[in-house]
Amino acid sequence: MSELPVVVIGAGPQGLAAAAHLVERGADVIVMERGDGPAAAVTEWGHVRLFSSWPELTDAAARRLLEPTGWTAPESGYPTGGEWVDAYLAPLAEALGEKVRYSTTVTGVARKGRDLTVDGGRKAQPYVVHTVDDEGNDARFLARAVIDASGTWTLPNPAGADGLSAVGEKRASEQISYRIPADVEASGGEHFVVIGSGHSATHTALRLSEVARRTPGVRITWLMRRGTVKQRFGVVADELPERAALGGRARKIIESGLVDVITDFRVAEFQQEGETLTITAENGKQVADVSQVFVLTGFRPDTSILSELRVNLDTSLQAVAGIAEEIDPNLHSCGSIGATGARELAQPEEGFFIVGAKSYGRAPTFLALTGFEQVRSVVAHLSGDVAGAQSNQLVLPDTGVCGGSGDLDEKDNGASGVCCGAPTLLQPQMRPVAVN
Known part of the structure; x- marks a missing residue:
């Protein structure tokens, strides 16, 4: 099998970095990307600004691949997702050339001629x-190893407090968004609701507060499943300064009356009332006359493409x-987590690895730096470099405690609001909001 390529699923930050490491080691690689360009998921949140600065957003092997082309690494600043793509990820994909295949969605990974139940000859x-x-054309590619860097962006968590869609949530889909809005159009009398208590929800509340400032009669209600405003937005030690400032901004819009916060609100049902919605909690609380809902409750991995592989995932x-x-x-914050390399990421199927945000499942503590260290170690392992795979080259900032036992909301991915996720480690680019 040594003559076969390594297939990387996803041309995002970790997928492209993995390809750069493989190229540097002389390995054949094919990157499968569902979008029609590099970093399709990042492009979808291109209006959002990252908490991490430029030095933390580029991979070492990728820089070595790019530098001979005349590319120079941005030295400072906090890019938006779009700027990250334009200044780094798109040039990296271009340098990889035909190794990246766009508009190619992976629908499944298996062992050739062996379904999940078959032991005989499987490893060979x-x-x-x-x-x-x-265009709907299907194909199969053989690979000696597979690196799944497909992320979690395509599976946002629903609003329902039990991890499933609330009653009526799917029927009300035209009035429910699961993304940080780029632009919001509003007229007086509209009532926007934000559900969630992490960074994405905070960013959305901040953006909507600008609409409320400019348009008399617009109301913003922020629903959280537990805790108090003080618990959510108290002072937290954080070496990511852009994120450290977020709690203060949130406190200001709450104290100013631009945003009403309701805690202990676990969504059970959405009811259509003419052109508006009524949201009902598990304890019977209700919020009525809702025009638009923004559900920002984290993400989860899509494991459907792995149904014929033997993988070992944590049940929680x-x-x-x-x-x-x-x-x-x-127990951990983004900065207290150690390196997670090939040994820790190993699966029962030799040569198959899940990396990046997908490797973290529903945990919100992922950082780009962590992913770059993951792919460096994994590629070293696949290349037979045992010492390189086992070495630890990761240095992370101290980002505070992620919640502590009893304060974690398993669905909101870090209800304490001091964790970083992907892309919940982001800050919206504050620009004029269109208001009718």
Whole structure:
């Protein structure tokens, strides 16, 4: 199988970094990207600004691949997602050239000729990666190893407090968004509701507060499942300064009356009342006359493409089992987590690895730097560099405690509001909001 390529799923930050490391080591690689350009998921939140600064957002092997082209690494500042793509991820994908295949969605990964139940000869078989293009044409690719860097962006958590869609949530889909809004159009009398208590929810409340400032009669209600405003937005030690300032900004819009906060609100049902919604909590509380709902309750991994592989995931976090204890947000912050390399990420299927945000499952503590260290170690392992795979080259900032036992909201991905996720480690680019 040594003549076969390594297949990387996803041309995002970790997928492209993995490809750069493989190229540097002389390995054949194919990157499968569902979008029609690099970093399709990042592009979708291109209006949002990252908490991490430029030096923390580029991979070492990627820089070495890019520098001969005349590219120079940005030295400082906090880019938006769009700027990250334009100044780094798109040039990196261009440098990788035809190794990146766009409009190619991976629909499944298996062992050639062996379904999940078959033991005989399993380890001797290459991987087979099933794909479909944007015209519906399906294909299969053989690989000696597979690195799944497909992220979690496509599966936002629903509003329902039990982890499933609330009653009526799907029927009300036209009035519910699961993304930080880029622009919001509003007229007097509209009532916006934000559900969630992490950074994405905070950013959305801040953006909507600008609408309320400019448009008399607009109301903003922020629903949180537990805690108090003081618990959510108290002072937290954080070496990511852009994120450290977020709590203060949130306190200001709450204290000014621009945003009403309701805690102990676990969503059970959405009811259509003419052109508006009524949201009902598990304890019977209700919020009525709602025009638009923004649900920002975190993300979860899509494991459907792995149904024919033997994978070991933690039953609570849906994270790679080997790193679950290390990344448990009850115990760790983004900066207290150690390196998670090839040894910790190893699966029962030799040569298959889940990296990036997907490796963290529902845990919100992922940082780009962590992912770059993951792919460096994994590629070293696949190249037979045992010492390189086992070395630890990760240095992370101290980002505060993620919640502590008893304060973690398992669905909101870090209800204490001091964790960083992907892309919940982001800050919206504050620009004029369109108001009618």
